[in-house]
Amino acid sequence: MKHGRKVPKLQRDAAHRKALLANLVCALVEHRRIRTTLxxxxxxxxLAEKMITLGKRGDLHARRTAISELRQTGTVKKLFEDIAPASKDRQGGYTRIIKLGQRRSDSAPMAFIEWVDAYVPPAPKSEEAAADVVTVEEPASAEEAAPKKKRATKKAAEATAE
Structure with a gap:
């Protein structure tokens, strides 16, 4: 009988599977979104949702349990300080899986897995791009909005001034 045998084996032995899953959770904590097979x-x-539950508890025993599972203290610190507090009002379902389709080489189904509450969009790729962007405050009324539409970057403003 196969009662209670719902662990996906992923064609690996137990030690390899445990290490793989711990590394995937660490990558998920570090990058907040990872692309992997479905x-x-x-x-x-x-495993990721159990780690969030430990992070929401936040006591010493929960921290030590997370370190014993993930084996990376820096990742556990980020989990407990950044990601778990973002999900404090949620009762479960901390992750989201988005299907991407087939991988080109072997047609394996691919997916994104990401945190529901703690996802942050990627920052600009270079420091110059970040320095070029000018933040424009939202106007209080529609009359103030009309003349300020063309203020996007410093370089664009300098180019129109010349």
Whole structure:
């Protein structure tokens, strides 16, 4: 009988599978979104959600349990300080899996797995791009909005002034 045998084996022995899942959770904590196969994403989801539950508890025993599972203290610190507090009002379902389609080389189904509450869009790629962007405050009324539409970057403003 196969009762209670719902662990996806991923064609690995137990030690390799445990290390793989711990590394995937660490990558998910560090990058907040990872691209992997659908089977691995579905296998990593329960472990990631257990780590968030430990992070929401926040006591010393929960921290030590997370370190014993993930084996990276810096990742556990980021999990407990950044990601878990963002999900404090949520009762479960901390991760989201987005299907991407087939991988070109071997047609394996691919997916993104990401945090529901703690996802941050990627920053500008270079420091110059970040320095060029000018923040424009929202006007209080529609009359003030009309003349300020063309203020996007410093370089564009200098180019129109010349």
């Amino acid at each position: 089977a691995k994403a579905k296998a990593v989801r329960p």
